[in-house]
Amino acid sequence: MQQTEESFRQYVADRLAALSRVAYLLTGDVHLAEDLVQTTLIRVADRWDRIVRSGDPEPYVRRVLYTSHVSAWRRRKIHDEPYAEPPDRITPDPSGQVVVSLAVRQALARLSPRQRAVLVLRYFEDHTEARTAEILNLSVGTVKSHAREALERLRTVAPELAAAREGR
The missing domain is CATH 1.10.1740 (Rna Polymerase Sigma Factor; Chain: A)
Structure with missing residues (x-):
């Protein structure tokens, strides 16, 4: 014991x-x-x-x-919605990573918990689709569709992330 x-x-x-x-x-x-x-x-x-x-x-x-x-x-x-509205345009910031981090955080908050879980497992934890499906007790097809829908939603609700990615 x-x-x-x-x-x-x-x-x-x-x-x-x-x-x-x-x-x-x-x-x-x-x-x-x-x-x-x-x-x-x-x-x-x-x-x-x-x-x-x-x-x-x-x-x-x-x-x-x-x-x-x-x-x-x-x-x-x-469904929790962020209180602050994202800025109309992103201005250059010397601490660029902080801006991107906040944008990612706000964008992730707009996804469903299951979509967030799929994205975190696939792209932060670097698990395969099969492993992600196993962890979440979902089918691989469901993991693929959640990932696709989540990324599509991120492109819609957080276009600043694409701009930050292009600015690298």
Whole structure:
């Protein structure tokens, strides 16, 4: 029992930052990301001994994180809209990455949680379509259509991202 608890504590210490980054990309809000990570860790803590015995716990924890995010969204049924309107045009900024980061954050906030999860898994975590489908318990075709629709929506709601990409 003591060894299992210590193993869980060590995992949390080692992986908390990475899990928090992914949760933030999924939720677009620091506080919601913290809640998502906490919910995920609570869910896996009770099963930690079994999870560790079956091998690497990372895929299992990530899957719980992504499915918890989608489940929370389903329960909430509220669509959050950003308060600030994007600027009419982007002006050059010496800290260019900050501007792009904010634009990406706002654009991701306009996607559904499932679309966000697909984009984060495919392009931030660099998973294949098959692995993304496995993690989210979807078909590969559904992953492809969510990715296509999400990228299409990003092009519509955040044209500044395309301009920032061309400006590189």
